[in-house]
Amino acid sequence: MMTFSKAGLAAAVMAAFAYLPLQAGAGLLDDAEARKAILDLRTKVDAVTRELNGRIDGKSDKTSTLELINQHEQTMQEIARLRGQIEVLANELSNAQKRQKDFYVDLDARLRKLEPxxxxxxxxxxxxxxxxxxxxxxxxxxxxxxxxxxxxxxxxxxxxxxxxxxxxxxxxxxxxxxxxxxxxxxxxxxxxxxxxxxxxxxxxxxxxxxxxxxxxxxxxxxxxxxxxxxxxxxxxxxxxxxxxxxxxxxxx
Structure with a gap:
């Protein structure tokens, strides 16, 4: 698919609008009218260019936004995965600490039973x-x-x-x-x-x-x-x- 830059699109539009009217009216307009027509065309080209640029900028912003959204979603998914791992490790640590505490309590009880x-x-x-x-x-x-x-x-x-x-x-x-x-x-x-x-x-x-x-x-x-x-x-x-x-x- 062919892509155009902002400058390219603006030049193409300007050329299109400048070329057709001038060719159609050649020999029918005097210099003043011709200059006025060119100014009008330039004004229209500038307006179209601004509109196109706005559309292009909008498209670029949307693309960037979508990319940011995708990155955000990926980041959130990674955070969720890491949180899941942290919860698993925290649970394992808690269980290990409980087992260790139970072991020492049992050991202490056994030792006390062996004491005179x-x-x-x-x-x-x-x-x-x-x-x-x-x-x-x-x-x-x-x-x-x-x-x-x-x-x-x-x-x-x-x-x-x-x-x-x-x-x-x-x-x-x-x-x-x-x-x-x-x-x-x-x-x-x-x-x-x-x-x-x-x-x-x-x-x-x-x-x-x-x-x-x-x-x-x-x-x-x-x-x-x-x-x-x-x-x-x-x-x-x-x-x-x-x-x-x-x-x-x-x-x-």
Whole structure:
């Protein structure tokens, strides 16, 4: 398609208007009339040229505007795409931060579960590991359920694994009771002797001696039964076990 510049169009129009009238009126107009006609034609050419230029300028402005509109639309589309990516990344970042926070909260909770807790056992403060507490509770639960054989095994395992535990004296005492419940008096006496010797300050020591005396009595060992009761009254005179021991001792 052929295109023309502003100057080209103006020249073409001027030539067209200047050429035709002059050729048609040649020989019919004098100089004054001819000059006037030329001025009129020039005026008309100028008017047409301005109109054409205006149209061309309008067309050029519209083209530029359309180009700007297209560029604007493309820019907006790119912005929308980038915003979409930003939203996706922001969402992923938020999720990652939440997962990280949940991870640290869970980790902290797990670590706290692994940390020893300060508790009071028979009036004494002791640091107890979570696994230690769980092991002791499970063994004692077996005893309370009447599964004395399993309880004896669990309690024996506990005192061997946690010899310095704040529950060690109690576990040893219930180990002796588990053997006694199984009618194994020799094992019961041996277990209770450990309580008396290793944990003499334990509130369970007096009861352990009373249980030993009961086992000796069942074994028909009256001498050791009496000896144990006498020792109990002497070592733990204010205990309830000592009061029971006095009742069992023969009257003098």
């Amino acid at each position: 807790r300060q508790i009071s056992i028979d009036g004494k403060d002791a640091a107890v590991q979570p696994s230690e507490q769980a092991s002791y509770d499970a063994a004692l639960l077996l005893f309370k359920a009447g599964d004395y054989k399993a309880a004896a095994a669990a309690l024996d395992g506990f005192v061997k694994r946690y010899p310095e535990s704040g529950y060690a004296a109690n576990a040893q005492y219930w180990l002796g009771n588990s053997h006694y419940a199984l009618r194994d008096c020799k094992s019961a006496i041996a277990a209770q002797q450990v309580v008396v010797k290793a944990y003499p300050d334990s509130p369970k020591a007096a009861d352990a001696m009373l249980n030993m005396a009961s086992c000796y009595a069942e074994l028909k060992d009256k001498a050791n039964a009496k000896k144990t009761l006498d020792a109990l009254v002497a070592q733990y005179p204010d205990s309830s076990a000592a009061q029971t021991a006095k009742e069992r001792l023969p009257k003098k």
